Amino acid sequence: GAGVSQTPSNKVTEKGKYVELRCDPISGHTALYWYRQSLGQGPEFLIYFQGTGAADDSGLPNDRFFAVRPEGSVSTLKIQRTERGDSAVYLCASSLSRRQGQETQYFGPGTRLLVL
Amino acid sequence: AQTVTQSQPEMSVQEAETVTLSCTYDTSESNYYLFWYKQPPSRQMILVIRQEAYKQQNATENRFSVNFQKAAKSFSLKISDSQLGDTAMYFCAFMKHVSDDKIIFGKGTRLHILP
Numbered sequence A: 001g002a003g004v005s006q007t008p009s010n011k012v013t014e015k016g017k018y019v020e021l022r023c024d025p026i027s028g029h030t031a032l033y034w035y036r037q038s039l040g041q042g043p044e045f046l047i048y049f050q051g052t053g054a055a056d057d058s059g060l061p062n063d064r065f066f067a068v069r070p071e072g073s074v075s076t077l078k079i080q081r082t083e084r085g086d087s088a089v090y091l092c093a094s095s096l097s098r099r100q101g102q103e104t105q106y107f108g109p110g111t112r113l114l115v116l
Numbered sequence B: 001a002q003t004v005t006q007s008q009p010e011m012s013v014q015e016a017e018t019v020t021l022s023c024t025y026d027t028s029e030s031n032y033y034l035f036w037y038k039q040p041p042s043r044q045m046i047l048v049i050r051q052e053a054y055k056q057q058n059a060t061e062n063r064f065s066v067n068f069q070k071a072a073k074s075f076s077l078k079i080s081d082s083q084l085g086d087t088a089m090y091f092c093a094f095m096k097h098v099s100d101d102k103i104i105f106g107k108g109t110r111l112h113i114l115p
Helices: none
Strands: A005-007 A010-013 A019-024 A031-037 A044-050 A053-056 A065-068 A075-079 A088-095 A111-115 B003-005 B010-014 B019-021 B024-026 B032-039 B046-052 B064-069 B074-079 B088-096 B109-114
Touching: A005 A088, A010 A019, A019 A088, A019 A111, A031 A075, A044 A065, A044 A075, A075 A088, B003 B088, B010 B019, B019 B109, B024 B074, B032 B064, B032 B074, B046 B064, B046 B074, B074 B088
Parallel strands: A010 A111, B010 B109
Antiparallel strands: A005 A019, A019 A075, A031 A044, A031 A088, A044 A053, A065 A075, A088 A111, B003 B024, B019 B074, B032 B046, B032 B088, B064 B074, B088 B109
């Protein structure tokens, strides 16, 4: 089927505003991950969902960042009171879960967030 | 904590030549996965090759192969007969051998294939 999709592709906002970034995983993938990639760096883990619940949110930088996955499929990453330092590409990935040899994560094209 | 180090920020090679990208990592885990991902300008992160640490045989995928040295904690990627389409950022990455865990990425190597 289709790969991981992310919307919007690009988002420009002003400092202090609220933004939502959406991820639609591959159909049937129960595990979903968010990563953040700053300019010139490798992606850094933010949060991981297994089904509807956040199994590991240790990478969220502070309480301005929050993510949900209410029906175990689409996920939304929410950033409150955006700061210029939040500017980055936000990548989403999904994988099959609990099946040996099926842990490969498939990435979406990312959302480039620019905070002015 | 796990770390992944890529010591070559940028490399260039002529088309059809062979190039090797270096990667070292640090972990106290005995079993884990290692990956090489490719990220072209489109931003799409594409899995190139994967190695399971308990397998001694080096993984190969067509023109791509790895040299996995577990004791040295080294995991290099060799691209044979390089093509213009291989131009991209390449990330070495680590994941613990449990289902559903986060990937730890290196900072990447920017590879240019010259015509």
